[in-house]
Amino acid sequence: MIHIYHIALLEDNPRQLEKLESYLAKIPNVEIVLKSKSSDHFFEQLKTIQLDILVADLDLGNDSMTGMEVAQEIKIPVFFASVNTSEYVEDIEDLKRDAEICVDHITKPFSEEQFVKSFKRFLQEVAFFSPPQYVYLDFEKTKKNRIRIDDIVYLCANKNESNNKQIHFINRKPSTLIDFSFTKMEEHGLLKSQFVTIHKS
Structure with a gap:
């Protein structure tokens, strides 16, 4: 991030x-x-x-x-x-x-x-x-997980699950975000300006 x-x-x-x-x-x-x-x-x-x-x-x-x-x-x-x-x-x-x-x-x-x-x-x-910033995200097995924004490396789409996304971290294994949309990511507290968008061809 x-x-x-x-x-x-x-x-x-x-x-x-x-x-x-x-x-x-x-x-x-x-x-x-x-x-x-x-x-x-x-x-x-x-x-x-x-x-x-x-x-x-x-x-x-x-x-x-x-x-x-x-x-x-x-x-x-x-x-x-x-x-x-x-x-x-x-x-x-x-x-x-x-x-x-x-x-x-x-x-x-x-x-x-x-x-x-x-x-x-x-x-x-x-x-x-600057104080650390946190967001609360729903994963596949647990809800309202408190995540430090600076620990997020990147997010990506799941190939076969359009509503779910993969989130990768610095200090823990990747998790699956449930019902997460990139177009509405700011509603979850993740500002688009904090991430670089990469389009795969």
């Missing part, structure tokens, strides 16, 4: 926004689901989007909020990319402690290599501190 991190970009400078987008495209397992130039637009779009990480500038120009204030409001892991990170060191440490989230920063100007290395390290920290 592959975990895809849903990323939001909050940057008032259009050129910097494009640069961040191009840099993040070099990093596997991330998907940009929201790009905003203002806090108002960000919070409006946030109503319909599920986020894992915010990448934000600290200074949003004439905006009514700073990037720090936005981060304090939503309390998800945040990576600041800003000119004036040194002015916010104390706030960054307070955010880490009080909100109990992963927070890191990089100071502009930075190269693509510097950003990619820093952000990959940040993702490792986020993964380490």
